[in-house]
């Protein structure tokens with residue numbers, strides 16, 4: 001395996017591969033391993049020379065954990081992208097460098113199955129699954145990590161030696177704790193995952209076609225759009241309140257509506273539209289579920305709206321979901337996302353805060369997205385996986401993006417103050433309590449570790465991991481005792 005440095009024609013492509021172009025990095029060397037043994041070699045070289053190391057799979061990190069000027073050695077996993085059924089493990093093997101889209105394609109065409117994972121096909125499996133990973137099908141089938149059977153991982157031991165270890169969820173596996181940590185710890189914490197093994201709990205894996213959930217044959221999508229100008233504060237409150245009430249009534253593990261996943265886009269008024277988009281996998285019942293959903297949220301407003309409903313073959317949808325969301329240029333964005341999981345709908349005063357920020361005169365682009373959560377995600381105990389939030393009804397995110405660097409300060413200031421005011425009752429952050437569930441580590445936000453933005457007295461790790469953090473620290477102590485793998489929000493030894 002070659003070491004690629006700045007004088008190599010491949011360097012600019014490799015060094016600049018990232019979704020969030022807000023961050024930059026200039027590693028001294030980049031490795032593209034083709035096997036777990038190659039990863040051991042690269043990690044050992046970095047550890048021996050005491051160089052700061054980071055791993056990248058899909059490059060979709062929302063914070064600068066990989067694209068950090070302090071990172072000296074970058075390990076790019078994109079050559080390790082095999083996907084196959086491993087008869088020896090009775091589970092699907094997916095190498096860390098595969099994209100979510102390629103995984104959807106291979107699992108579907110090969111066996112008609114699906115891993116319920118994230119929404120954007122270019123996300124890397126490597127940094128995604130170990131963060132829990134929610135998406136369009138999570139209410140029906142749970143998080144991606146709920147179907148994680150095992151991992152192959154390169155770690156560095158107390159003596160500084162790099163090793164390949166495997167760990168599975170089998171009770172008898174002596175390495176089970178490090179498997180558990182990878183069901184929600186987030187990337188860059190204990191080592192480099194080279195391969196995931198996937199098999200749903202309850203399947204013995206003897207038949208690949210039932211080792212993961214059966215994929216839907218078709219998916220019904222809906223899109224609703226309103227003219228922002230038709231909303232005053234009362235109508236806006238009604239829309240946000242009704243969306244929250246629907247989520248609350250339909251977030252239980254047995255909800256008859258768990259095959260429906262819905263997103264409300266509360267855009268800044270200067271973008272002109274408020275929108276809802278969603279998917280339903282209920283086949284012939286889909287239209288009825290969508291009609292009932294819109295009857296609970298859109299119709300009571302009494303405002304004119306456009307409505308578009310389409311049935312699409314599953315794979316076509318999975319590889320290009322809602323194309324209008326991911327248009328050219330979207331992958332060159334500079335962005336800041338501030339995420340929260342809710343246990344109850346927004347209160348009246350929170351809705352007033354949202355209205356204020358979305359109708360102000362600030363020259364920014366952005367908004368607040370609300371995604372329905374729960375369903376089968378809430379069927380799992382908080383300690384069964386490292387993804388502790390098993391009692392939430394909504395995942396929300398205040399977000400902003402800008403292209404011109406001159407817009408950064410205004411955009412960041414707007415989104416940070418918006419989030420802080422939204423959670424003003426709990427120190428500017430969604431402290432886990434009766435109303436909030438904390439935050440999702442796949443959407444990391446370093447502000448949570450900054451007392452300027454988190455005055456709750458509750459540390460960032462409680463927001464992400466709740467009561468699971470001490471256990472994750474014990475795993476860290478055992479599997480990365482030298483803290484070789486770290487970033488701004490990594491598990492502290």
Ligand SMILES: Cc1cc2nc3c(=O)[nH]c(=O)nc-3n(C[C@H](O)[C@H](O)[C@H](O)COP(=O)(O)OP(=O)(O)OC[C@H]3O[C@@H](n4cnc5c(N)ncnc54)[C@H](O)[C@@H]3O)c2cc1C
Pocket residue numbers: 019054055056057058059060061062065066077096117118119120122123124125126127128131132133134135186187188189191192193194442443487
């Ligand atoms: C457009 C977009 C849409 C998204 N949609 C969703 C969604 O629907 N659901 C959801 O849950 N999340 C979503 N996310 C968040 C996404 O899951 C995380 O950003 C995830 O960490 C990306 O993984 P990656 O491999 O692409 O990123 P990378 O930037 O390569 O890595 C992210 C982090 O994981 C670490 N890492 C990468 N590979 C490995 C590995 N092999 N072993 C150990 N650590 C590793 C990195 O060092 C870094 O800390 C989205 C993000 C974007 C940008």
